[in-house]
Amino acid sequence: MQTVNRLPSRRTLLGAVSRRDAEWDGLFIVAVRTTGIACRPSCPSRPARPENLEFFATLDAASAAGFRPCLRCKPDQQAAEPEWWPRLVGVVDSAGSARLSDNQIAAQGFDSVRVRRHCRREYGMTFHAWVRARRLAAAQHRLRDGAPLDRVIIDSAWESHSGFREAFSRLVGAPPGRARGGEPVIAATWNSPLGTMVAAAVDEGVVLLEFGDIARMERQAPTLRRWFHGPVLAGSHPHLVQLFGELEEYFDAKRRDFTTPLVLRGSPFQLAVWHALRAIPYGTTCSYADVARAVNNPKAVRAVGSANGKNRLPIVVPCHRVVNTGGKLGGYGGGLWRKVRLLEVEGVKV
Ligand SMILES: [Zn+2]
Incomplete structure (x- = not known):
């Protein structure tokens, strides 16, 4: 993965550090020359003077240069899913009640403080809210598959029928009886x-x-809820597992095409543009004018640019392969440096 180890500009890096922007965590390491300490971009410690900062793509590189990991932001510890989490999900799914008290969790050997912290960080909600959302999502799936409402309510082990209906309506945006056509939207990070x-x-x-x-997905959540008539919930889904696996191969330059099923929603023009983007071969670029011609609308160059920018499935729908005429890169919603790196992964000389 050597091709993607180059860092963004120093200005971008300094900006991320001064904002303590957690979105950059895992992307680079900031090291302080005067203390010899290496940190995540979001480290809460008081920032050093910019001229004393050094940047590395990985903690390994920082360590090789003599820096040691910060004890406060712990860049050496993966923010990945803790090993106890899948077991806890199993306990939640097999529990016979809608609520799980801290004592019940502790009795099973889980640290309730860590459980709470994990749910806050990963899902932006309390553990109890997460448990309820997971139950309601399961209930909505069963309703959609034709299970009788009374049966679903009983199996959900909610405190009362009216409590279930109320919680369901709040989360899904429609009462259980009218939500059969909808389904939850499952979100996960990679x-x-x-x-x-x-x-x-x-x-x-x-x-x-x-x-x-x-x-960050909160902004898109209202649109997703409207389209699918279901809540947006953190969880895992076979399509997401497939997608992340394919992306991993893509970044290792071992995959050129994606086979994960996609759902594209947009105006007929946007859909035409996105389909045209998918036809741009791996490792090549074309101009906005080329795409406009491909959708039989050669004058609509600006509209193509706008549809390109509204692409909700970057990389998979390769909007990064569209560049300005004259060799300039054009914009990219995810940041221009990412566009450069994606093209580098594909072997395009930028
Ligand atoms: Zn730190």
Whole structure:
């Protein structure tokens, strides 16, 4: 993965550090010459003077240069899913009640403080809210598959029928009896070599992929809720597992085409543009004018640019392969440096 180890500009890096921008965590390491300490970009410690900062693509590189990991922001510890989390999910799914008290969790050997912290950081909600959302999502799936409402309510082990209906309506936006046509949108994050990505899927396919964490997806959540008549919930979905696996191969330059099912929603013109983008071969670029010609609308160059910018499935729908005429790179929603690196992964000389 050598090709993607180059860092963005020093100005970009300094900006991320001064904002303590957690979106950059895992993307680079900032090291302080005067103290010999290496930190995550979001480290809460008081920032050193910019002239004393050095940047590295990885902690290994910083360590090789003699820096040691900060004890406060712990860049040596993966922010990945803790090993106890899948077991806890199993306990939640098999529990016979809608609520799990801290004592019940502790009795099973889990540290409730860590559980709470994990849910806050990963899902932006309390553990209890997460448990309820997971139950309601399961209930909505069963309703859609034709299970009788009374049966679903009983199995959900909610405190009362009215409590279930109320919680369901609040989360899904429609009472259980009218939500049969909808389904929950499942979101998950993946640590790409270019930073955290968040993706969302329904059973038909992947509906969203973007750079950022789950909290960032909040902006898209109302649109997703409207389209699919279901809540947006953190979880795992086979389409997301497939997508992240394919992306991993893509970044290792071992995959050129994506086979994960996609759900594209947009105006007829946007759909035409996105389909044209998918036809641009791996490792090549074309201009906005080329895409306009491909959709039989050669004058609509600006509209193509706008549809390009509204692409909700970057990389998979390769909007990064469209560049300005004259060799300039043009813009990129995920940041120009990411566009450069994606093209580098594909072997395009930039
Ligand atoms: Zn630190």
